[in-house]
Amino acid sequence: MKPRRRAVISIRWVVTGVAVVLVAAAVLSVGAVSERNLRRTLSREIETRLVLEARNLALTSSGALLSEFPELTLVPLVKTMQAERPELAFVVVVDHLGRIQGHADPRHLGEAYTPPAGLVPTAASGLKGGERFLGSPSLLVVEAPVTYANGPPIGRAVVAMQRTYVERAVAAGRRSQFLFLAALLAVAVMLGLVLLGGLLKPVAALRAGLERIGRGDLDTPLAVNDRTELGLLADAVNDMTARLKIARVESLERERLSHELELARRIQQRLLPRGRRTASGYVLVGAHRAAAEVGGDYYDFIDLADGRIALAIADVSGKGLGGCLVTSMLSALVRALHTVHVSPAALLVDLERHLSATLEPGEFVTMFYGLLDPSRGRLTYASAGHTPLLLWRCASGRVEWHPTRGIPLGAVRGGVLAQTLEDHVLELEPGDLIAQFTDGVSEAFDPTGKEAFGFDRVDQVVRDHARRGPDELVAALSAAVAGWTEGEPQDDETLLVVARPARAASDEKETPRPRFDAALLLDDAEASGPPLVLPASLEGLSVLGPWLERAPHLGELRGEERRRLELALYEACANIAEHGLKLDAEQTFDLWWVPAASSGALDARIRAGYFLLRDHGFPFSPGRWQPRDLDDVGRRLQGRGFGLDLIHLSMEEVVYRPATPAGNLTVLTFDPAKVRQGSKEDRHG
Amino acid sequence: MVDSFNATTTETRGDSVVVRAEGRLDAKTAPRLLEHCLEARPTGAHLVLNLADVTFLSSSGVGMLLVLAERTKSEGGSLRIAAPSAAVKGPLELLNLHRFLTIDESEDQSLRALGA
Numbered sequence: 013m014k015p016r017r018r019a020v021i022s023i024r025w026v027v028t029g030v031a032v033v034l035v036a037a038a039v040l041s042v043g044a045v046s047e048r049n050l051r052r053t054l055s056r057e058i059e060t061r062l063v064l065e066a067r068n069l070a071l072t073s074s075g076a077l078l079s080e081f082p083e084l085t086l087v088p089l090v091k092t093m094q095a096e097r098p099e100l101a102f103v104v105v106v107d108h109l110g111r112i113q114g115h116a117d118p119r120h121l122g123e124a125y126t127p128p129a130g131l132v133p134t135a136a137s138g139l140k141g142g143e144r145f146l147g148s149p150s151l152l153v154v155e156a157p158v159t160y161a162n163g164p165p166i167g168r169a170v171v172a173m174q175r176t177y178v179e180r181a182v183a184a185g186r187r188s189q190f191l192f193l194a195a196l197l198a199v200a201v202m203l204g205l206v207l208l209g210g211l212l213k214p215v216a217a218l219r220a221g222l223e224r225i226g227r228g229d230l231d232t233p234l235a236v237n238d239r240t241e242l243g244l245l246a247d248a249v250n251d252m253t254a255r256l257k258i259a260r261v262e263s264l265e266r267e268r269l270s271h272e273l274e275l276a277r278r279i280q281q282r283l284l285p286r287g288r289r290t291a292s293g294y295v296l297v298g299a300h301r302a303a304a305e306v307g308g309d310y311y312d313f314i315d316l317a318d319g320r321i322a323l324a325i326a327d328v329s330g331k332g333l334g335g336c337l338v339t340s341m342l343s344a345l346v347r348a349l350h351t352v353h354v355s356p357a358a359l360l361v362d363l364e365r366h367l368s369a370t371l372e373p374g375e376f377v378t379m380f381y382g383l384l385d386p387s388r389g390r391l392t393y394a395s396a397g398h399t400p401l402l403l404w405r406c407a408s409g410r411v412e413w414h415p416t417r418g419i420p421l422g423a424v425r426g427g428v429l430a431q432t433l434e435d436h437v438l439e440l441e442p443g444d445l446i447a448q449f450t451d452g453v454s455e456a457f458d459p460t461g462k463e464a465f466g467f468d469r470v471d472q473v474v475r476d477h478a479r480r481g482p483d484e485l486v487a488a489l490s491a492a493v494a495g496w497t498e499g500e501p502q503d504d505e506t507l508l509v510v511a512r513p514a515r516a517a518s519d520e521k522e523t524p525r526p527r528f529d530a531a532l533l534l535d536d537a538e539a540s541g542p543p544l545v546l547p548a549s550l551e552g553l554s555v556l557g558p559w560l561e562r563a564p565h566l567g568e569l570r571g572e573e574r575r576r577l578e579l580a581l582y583e584a585c586a587n588i589a590e591h592g593l594k595l596d597a598e599q600t601f602d603l604w605w606v607p608a609a610s611s612g613a614l615d616a617r618i619r620a621g622y623f624l625l626r627d628h629g630f631p632f633s634p635g636r637w638q639p640r641d642l643d644d645v646g647r648r649l650q651g652r653g654f655g656l657d658l659i660h661l662s663m664e665e666v667v668y669r670p671a672t673p674a675g676n677l678t679v680l681t682f683d684p685a686k687v688r689q690g691s692k693e694d695r696h697g
Numbered sequence: 698m699v700d701s702f703n704a705t706t707t708e709t710r711g712d713s714v715v716v717r718a719e720g721r722l723d724a725k726t727a728p729r730l731l732e733h734c735l736e737a738r739p740t741g742a743h744l745v746l747n748l749a750d751v752t753f754l755s756s757s758g759v760g761m762l763l764v765l766a767e768r769t770k771s772e773g774g775s776l777r778i779a780a781p782s783a784a785v786k787g788p789l790e791l792l793n794l795h796r797f798l799t800i801d802e803s804e805d806q807s808l809r810a811l812g813a
Contacts, residue, residue, distance in 0.1 A: 557753070654792055658788060
């Protein structure tokens with residue numbers, strides 16, 4: 013997720029701003045109040061001083077006014093006063109007749125004193141008898157009576173002051189007060205910032221930590237050691253991180269487990285064959301519906317070398333990974349053991365022996381295993397506690413159930429299984445059909461959980477749909493069960509239906525994709541001329557030598573190369589006569605040498621051709637040939653089985669195609685150069 | 698077709714018996730040679746098998762030779778193969794079995810080795 017960028021307003025500045033505004037408001041209001049007080053105090057002080065000046069002047073003037081020339085004393089006195097006190101507007105001494113006797117400017121002496129306009133008496137404290145305090149918008153005037161020896165007034169002393177002086181004094185006081193408050197404010201802001209910086213430091217750590225958690229790092233705890241609420245917040249975050257970590261581990265574990273279960277389910281699905289198969293006209297249809305939980309159902313069709321088909325279906329009691337493991341083992345074991353056992357019952361007993369170590373106590377496997385011989389329509393089977401086999405008869409339209417006494421694999425240890433298992437044989441008529449399923453089908457419960465689907469309903473669906481063929485039947489059964497449960501299957505549901513073709517003719521051929529297209533090689537061989545027809549007897553094989561002598565190109569071979577070719581061909585033919593045709597002298601088989609239409613060196617001509625053997629005996633495929641260890645005396649003493657070694661050591665390439673529609677085919681190529689090289693190595697080795 | 702194989706006891710010297718085989722030694726004829734050798738030789742005797750005139754040796758013949766070697770050895774005797782033809786040497790060397798058999802260049806050499 014992309015982090016959203018946005019404008020950030022720092023708490024520090026918000027708080028500081030608020031503090032500044034508050035302090036400023038406080039300062040201003042305090043300033044306003046103190047200014048009023050200051051103005052009042054100053055005014056009173058100035059008034060008092062003015063009154064005292066006037067009183068002083070009156071005292072000083074009393075003697076002068078009585079003298080012959082009062083101006084001689086009073087003019088210098090007034091001049092000095094005004095010079096010393098520039099704030100005084102004027103200073104006048106008046107005699108009892110109202111004439112000016114003292115003035116800074118001597119020209120006004122003797123004039124009648126006229127007070128400035130607009131003066132009105134003003135209340136003032138501390139006035140003595142005869143003293144007057146007058147005020148105008150621009151002046152403050154004090155008149156003090158001049159007396160002599162407490163006699164009647166002989167004059168007046170008048171002192172006037174500009175009102176602006178008071179204003180100036182107030183302004184000066186206000187300025188100093190403002191400077192002090194401004195200094196206070198600055199200190200407050202600084203202190204606030206420093207304090208907030210300290211307080212908010214953990215916020216930065218918290219923020220960095222939370223961002224780290226956001227990025228998925230749950231291992232580094234927040235290192236906030238703080239005693240404020242921020243410390244508690246950090247503790248809460250650390251606590252949360254620890255729990256988140258546990259939750260994340262649990263969630264990862266759950267995810268891993270569900271991934272493994274999914275893997276197990278996929279493995280299980282891969283073990284099952286893909287849907288539909290045909291063989292010799294028989295149609296084999298399997299269907300598997302997996303439950304939400306990994307189940308333990310398994311089924312398989314395996315083509316045997318002799319043309320028969322092995323059918324297996326099993327239900328492992330354990331579910332989940334354990335069940336899946338058993339299922340996988342089962343699959344591998346069946347694929348390994350089906351070649352070993354001719355009897356289905358014996359295979360099941362052997363399976364139990366191999367599985368017993370893997371199965372938990374109480375865990376068991378119900379299993380059906382059958383061998384279908386398509387050519388005869390014969391099914392040989394054994395069932396270890398599995399649901400009964402269903403057989404639908406085409407001719408009558410009836411359903412037959414074939415239960416067995418077999419107990420499940422692993423249910424009772426100690427070899428009891430073998431006593432309960434036996435091979436049963438069923439003959440399928442054309443059009444007949446068999447069905448096998450796991451109990452996920454018969455024991456599928458309806459949504460109320462009270463009633464299972466049951467065998468009767470299987471029976472009914474088979475009777476209704478079997479005549480339309482195995483594909484339709486499987487679809488109908490699956491749909492019926494799905495409709496019954498109304499939802500996801502509660503248990504794995506596995507169905508296996510095999511139908512014998514209504515007519516014996518098989519129109520669906522099935523051959524594995526050959527490396528050598530045996531059918532095409534056979535066509536070429538038949539076109540090249542008649543084969544050497546060999547009887548299935550050992551004496552008959554002595555004709556190989558003379559035949560080689562006459563064969564194109566081969567007749568030119570001499571010495572070891574010739575002997576080696578004859579030897580390998582003899583062994584291949586002896587195998588067919590002895591093992592495929594059981595030395596039945598009535599039977600024959602064919603050998604072609606198909607030379608390539610090429611010229612050039614003898615080696616190249618022979619290498620380009622091929623031998624083809626065709627027989628109709630028991631199909632034989634030795635699988636992958638490997639050189640054997642002959643140091644084993646027991647093996648040497650057996651004195652047999654060297655034939656395959658001789659064939660593979662002498663021939664360039666050997667390909668077996670058993671049970672093709674044209675019979676068993678063996679293709680061999682020969683390279684004389686390889687023989688020469690080999691014998692050289694032998695000599696030197 | 699008549700079997701072009703024949704086995705004859707040519708000589709008995711001391712406790713050594715010489716058997717000579719000719720023709721094809723294959724699945725059909727190998728049992729006959731084995732039978733002949735076991736009958737021609739008293740229990741515990743040494744056996745010299747002259748295969749100079751064997752024209753074909755199949756896997757059954759190889760097997761027979763191995764069985765014969767083990768049988769004589771287990772009864773206290775021994776088997777020596779004398780003057781084998783190319784048709785005999787080929788398969789034995791191909792199968793790397795010659796190391797399990799005692800092979801001499803000539804019948805005389807075999808008899809000398811046996812001290813007879």
